[in-house]
Amino acid sequence: MATETTCEVLIVGGGLAGLMAARTLLHGGHKVILLDKGRGVGGRLATRRVGNGVADHGAQFFTMRDPEFKTLVDGWVKHDIAYVWSMGWSDGSLADTPRDGHPRYAVSGGMNALAKLLSQGLDCRLDTQVTALRKGNDEWVVETSTGSSYRAHAVLMTAPVPQTLALLRAGSVVLPEDAASALEAITYDPCLCGLFRIDGDVYLPEPGALQRPYAEIAWIADNHRKGISPNARILTLHASPSYSRAHYDDSDEMLVNRFRAELASFMKTDAHILEAEIKRWRYSQPSALYPERCLVIREQNLVFAGDAFGGPRIEGAALSGIAAGHALHTLWD
Numbered sequence: 188m189a190t191e192t193t194c195e196v197l198i199v200g201g202g203l204a205g206l207m208a209a210r211t212l213l214h215g216g217h218k219v220i221l222l223d224k225g226r227g228v229g230g231r232l233a234t235r236r237v238g239n240g241v242a243d244h245g246a247q248f249f250t251m252r253d254p255e256f257k258t259l260v261d262g263w264v265k266h267d268i269a270y271v272w273s274m275g276w277s278d279g280s281l282a283d284t285p286r287d288g289h290p291r292y293a294v295s296g297g298m299n300a301l302a303k304l305l306s307q308g309l310d311c312r313l314d315t316q317v318t319a320l321r322k323g324n325d326e327w328v329v330e331t332s333t334g335s336s337y338r339a340h341a342v343l344m345t346a347p348v349p350q351t352l353a354l355l356r357a358g359s360v361v362l363p364e365d366a367a368s369a370l371e372a373i374t375y376d377p378c379l380c381g382l383f384r385i386d387g388d389v390y391l392p393e394p395g396a397l398q399r400p401y402a403e404i405a406w407i408a409d410n411h412r413k414g415i416s417p418n419a420r421i422l423t424l425h426a427s428p429s430y431s432r433a434h435y436d437d438s439d440e441m442l443v444n445r446f447r448a449e450l451a452s453f454m455k456t457d458a459h460i461l462e463a464e465i466k467r468w469r470y471s472q473p474s475a476l477y478p479e480r481c482l483v484i485r486e487q488n489l490v491f492a493g494d495a496f497g498g499p500r501i502e503g504a505a506l507s508g509i510a511a512g513h514a515l516h517t518l519w520d
């Protein structure tokens with residue numbers, strides 16, 4: 188049944204940026220509704236079941252640089268939500284993994300568990316795809332694929348920017364010229380991901396992963412050794428941005444064969460592949476970013492956030508969401 192709901196702030200996207208913004212706004216006493224087209228929250232904080240195992244197939248780990256994010260991470264570590272997985276990555280050699288003094292964190296149970304935890308107490312409406320954003324007289328009208336609509340004083344857009352721009356175009360929203368050209372300049376790299384369930388063991392350097400930025404298959408990780416898949420060995424493979432761009436439309440079969448060929452040299456003699464699947468991320472990580480943590484169009488009560496604003500990774504998405512939450516709060520001053 189089509190319904191119409193009114194709230195103060197509507198957030199499009201329940202990835203880390205949207206969740207952090209919603210929490211910030213809730214703390215400031217605002218009525219917030221968050222919409223996501225997915226079956227669950229998290230977006231690119233994505234963890235999936237493969238057979239009797241579990242794999243992170245989007246973000247693999249996170250780092251921290253900013254003191255504000257460090258405070259958050261310290262809390263997650265204290266409560267066993269996150270843990271240090273590694274202090275560096277091998278570039279492919281099976282010899283010692285270099286340690287550079289910077290911790291790489293993983294999330295207990297997989298990356299998506301963090302998103303689920305952060306969504307507690309929030310009004311998240313899932314399976315709700317936004318199809319257009321329209322400007323009403325004094326408010327925004329957000330239309331969804333279910334036919335239901337939402338009216339809000341202010342809107343925060345956190346989907347990857349090309350998707351956000353499509354929603355604005357669908358509702359004939361005209362942005363100020365400087366904001367429109369800044370948003371159109373944001374770009375993302377794609378990422379092809381292969382998930383392989385393995386019977387037996389593989390050769391991977393400590394701590395069960397390697398990172399080769401200049402190879403076609405840039406990342407290989409064992410979710411069992413990572414600690415999130417106790418009952419099965421599931422490997423996550425990520426292709427580099429250039430390989431992913433060139434082969435994005437290849438068939439699943441072709442991609443499985445390419446990943447399988449790469450894996451061959453890592454398999455121990457008794458190991459074999461039980462199951463394989465491919466996941467395509469059209470917008471995996473931003474490659475051209477906006478210079479501030481969020482973009483605020485005050486006269487339209489419209490804010491943009493996400494990793495393309497705060498920095499091309501988990502830390503950036505979290506800080507962008509917090510900044511957007513504060514910026515939205517000031518719209519009531």
Ligand SMILES: Cc1cc2nc3c(=O)[nH]c(=O)nc-3n(C[C@H](O)[C@H](O)[C@H](O)COP(=O)(O)OP(=O)(O)OC[C@H]3O[C@@H](n4cnc5c(N)ncnc54)[C@H](O)[C@@H]3O)c2cc1C
Pocket residue numbers: 199200201202203204205222223224225228229230231232244245246247248249250315316317318345346347350354378380425468470471472492493494495499500501502504
């Ligand atoms: C393959 C891969 C590997 C990565 N590796 C790392 C890593 O190792 N370390 C690291 O720090 N970062 C990594 N990242 C990046 C990290 O995952 C992101 O920076 C971060 O999760 C982005 O969060 P976000 O909230 O900005 O966006 P998202 O997580 O993309 O959230 C946007 C949300 O908007 C929703 N949405 C989109 N359109 C609509 C619509 N029309 N209606 C309703 N909802 C909509 C989506 O469902 C999604 O949930 C990786 C990402 C990928 C894909």
